[in-house]
Amino acid sequence: MKKIEYPLLGECVYRTVLKNGLKVNLVPRPNFHKVYGxxxxxxxSNDTHFCLPDTQEVRKVPAGSAHFLEHKLFEKKDHDAFELFGHFGADANAFTSYTKTSFLFSTTTNVKENLEILLDFVQSPYFTAKSVAKEKGIIAQEINMYADDADWRLYAGLVKNLYPGQPLSYDIAGTVDSVNQISVKDLYDLYQTFYHPSNMDLFMVGAIDVTETLExxxxxxxKKEFAPAIVPQRLDGRNEVAAKAVNPEQQLAFSVKRAKVAIGIRGFDRLPAGKAGLKYKLALQLLFYLLLGESSQDYQELYNQGIVDDSFDYSVVVERGFHxxxxSGDTDQPAIFRAKLTSLILHATSVLKTQTVEFQLAKKEFIGRQIRAMNVLEAIAEQYEGSLFDDATLFDKIPLLQELTLEYLLETAAKFISQPGMSVYELCPKEDD
Incomplete structure (x- = not known):
């Protein structure tokens, strides 16, 4: 194994790639009782169009297929993986994002058994027409439940505005119609294409012995045989007319007492490769913290004027192929909320260029956050970036933050922020509410 050391942090990561292509990262924490894998x-969910290497035929899969596959992998012919984890004292879960699917467990006992359960259920698909039909009903209920959630509708509506006509415009779970199109064959085809060990990584952190765990x-x-790896050509399947278009605004009457407003900025600039991409992401997080974090002067003014309140929040999303x-926030003054925040964002470079002192304080705070996160096993494992940022981990963030300068933040803001890339989505109270 390769030992990657971080002397200033007193941390190390052991990394290797198995013969079958599975990438393994191990982080021993002998002073912890828990293990997280x-x-x-x-x-x-964004991977809806692809070509196999031996054909030019474009394969299109129904929206929500990745999420559906995540659900179905837990169920086997004679047992459910959740039950096995519970029997050996572990908590288990899974999640699907736009660009990856993850399966996890945490435990303080029976580490070997739980690790084998994790590897075995993910690497042994079992789908039947009956079980797939049953799952369609379950996921349809989940989709309908989210359709009644105001905050989710706000977020989903904004993303659809930012990426109209593209796979990102669909819910990660898909739609009821698209889910009903998923077949057993679709699931097996997708599994064989994307679940090969060479397209996967395993991260273990906590009370583990590196040599023993790798063994x-x-x-x-x-004990397992895998077919040769398939390296598909991923296609975004976007509507070329809408490829560079953003829907600038949209309103929806909804069952809310106060207006909910979301403002989004889509990056049209190219994300830097490798760890430079992670540095770019950290710069975005830091510049918007300076601009609209709770301690910023502009946020305090908006708060004191009653334009924003404690519901205000923001997030930076950087994944494979998009950022x-x-x-977002609840407000009694949606028009002013939109106008004030949009103007502030568009003039970010003018606002931030004099904040030398504030920048240094914010950078120290961000570094402090990363140091605190090093005490949370889940944070260490889930902030592993895989191939997106050249296998960067949580431990790489601190030196990258130390490199950041105010000048770099201003350059990043100038590249990223643009009027054509902005959109507003608003949920308005229904008149009878």
Missing amino acids: IISTDFG WINKNQA FVWF
């Missing part, structure tokens, strides 16, 4: 595949993993994988930032 997560295996991920580079396949998410367990190797023995488990040696955007969104802001």
Whole structure:
């Protein structure tokens, strides 16, 4: 194994790639009692169009297929993986994002057994027409439940505005119609294409012995046979007319007492490769914290004027193939909320260029956050970036933050923020509400 050391942090990561292509990262924490393990595949809801290497035929899969596949992998012919984890004292879960699907467990006992359960259920698909039909009803209920959630509708509506006609415009779970189109064959085809070990990574952190844990993993994988890896050509399937278009605004009457407003900025600039891309993401997070974090002067003024309140939030999203930032909040003054925030964002470079002192304080705070996160096993494992940022981990963020300068933040803002890339989505109270 390769040992990657971070002397200033007193941390190290042990990394290797198995013969079957599975990438393994191990982080020993002998002073912890818990172990957290997560295996991920580079396949998410945005991967709806692809070509196989031996054909030019474009394969299109129904929206929500990645999420559906995540659900179905837990169910086997004679058992459910959740039950096995529970029997051996572990908590388990899974999630699907736009670009990856992850399966995880945490435990304080039976680490070997739980690790093998994780590897075995993810690497042994079992789908039947009956079980798939049953799952369609369950996921349809989930989709309908989210349709009644105001905050989710606000976020989903904004993303659809930012990426009209593209796979991102669909809910990660898909639609009821698209889910009903998923077949057993679709699931097996997608599994064979995207769940090969060479497209996956395993991250283990906590009370583990590196040599022993790697031996367990190797023995488990040696018992299995895998077909040759398929490297699909991913296609975004976008509507070319809408490829560079953003829907500037949209309103929806909804069952809310106060207006909910979301403002988004879509990045049209190219994301830097490798760890430079992570540095770019950190710069976006830092510049918008300076601009609209709770301690910023402009946020305090908006708060004191009653334009924003404690519901205000923002997030930076950077994934394979796209990046955007969104802001949202409940407000009694939606028109002023939109006008004030839009103007502030568009003039970010003018606002930030004099904030030398504030920048240094914010950078120290961000570094402090990363140091605190190093005490949380889940944060260490889930902030592993995989191939997106050249296998960067949480431990890489601190030196990258130290490199940041105010000048770099201003350059990043100038590249990222643009009027054509902005959109507003608003949920308005229904008149009878």
